[in-house]
Amino acid sequence: MISSGMRERPPVSTLGGIERAEPLLPLELLELELSLEGYADGESGFCETVRRAAVEARGEFLFDLPAAGLVEDCRRIAVLRVPTSDGQMRVVLALLDQHSTEIRVQAPDEDTEHLVRFADAFIELLERI
Numbered sequence: 001m002i003s004s005g006m007r008e009r010p011p012v013s014t015l016g017g018i019e020r021a022e023p024l025l026p027l028e029l030l031e032l033e034l035s036l037e038g039y040a041d042g043e044s045g046f047c048e049t050v051r052r053a054a055v056e057a058r059g060e061f062l063f064d065l066p067a068a069g070l071v072e073d074c075r076r077i078a079v080l081r082v083p084t085s086d087g088q089m090r091v092v093l094a095l096l097d098q099h100s101t102e103i104r105v106q107a108p109d110e111d112t113e114h115l116v117r118f119a120d121a122f123i124e125l126l127e128r129i
Contacts, residue, residue, distance in 0.1 A: 050080065050094045062119050077095055
């Protein structure tokens with residue numbers, strides 16, 4: 001806890017030797033969020049909606065699975081790859097809320113990092129086939 005009244009700084013990374021604060025929502029996640037805005041089809045339309053949003057973002061829908069125990073207040077998780085501004089592909093998650101009324105997009109964190117490793121293995125397997 002900070003007692004001097006100072007706020008914590010956002011995470012800082014270096015880009016070409018210049019420090020910069022990480023954006024709250026990277027552009028690739030913002031594109032997906034906008035594509036998924038207004039979702040209200042329930043669990044049955046989740047995969048198709050996320051698949052369509054991934055294509056619109058020039059990305060790929062990899063797979064989806066039940067979220068039981070992986071993410072709080074979440075019913076299903078879709079794993080996607082979307083292009084970044086530097087031409088790389090980034091794994092992101094689309095999460096269907098517990099009530100099947102809203103989809104949110106987030107970068108993997110320490111609780112879902114194993115999904116990124118699984119996605120990488122999945123992609124490697126597909127490339128070999």
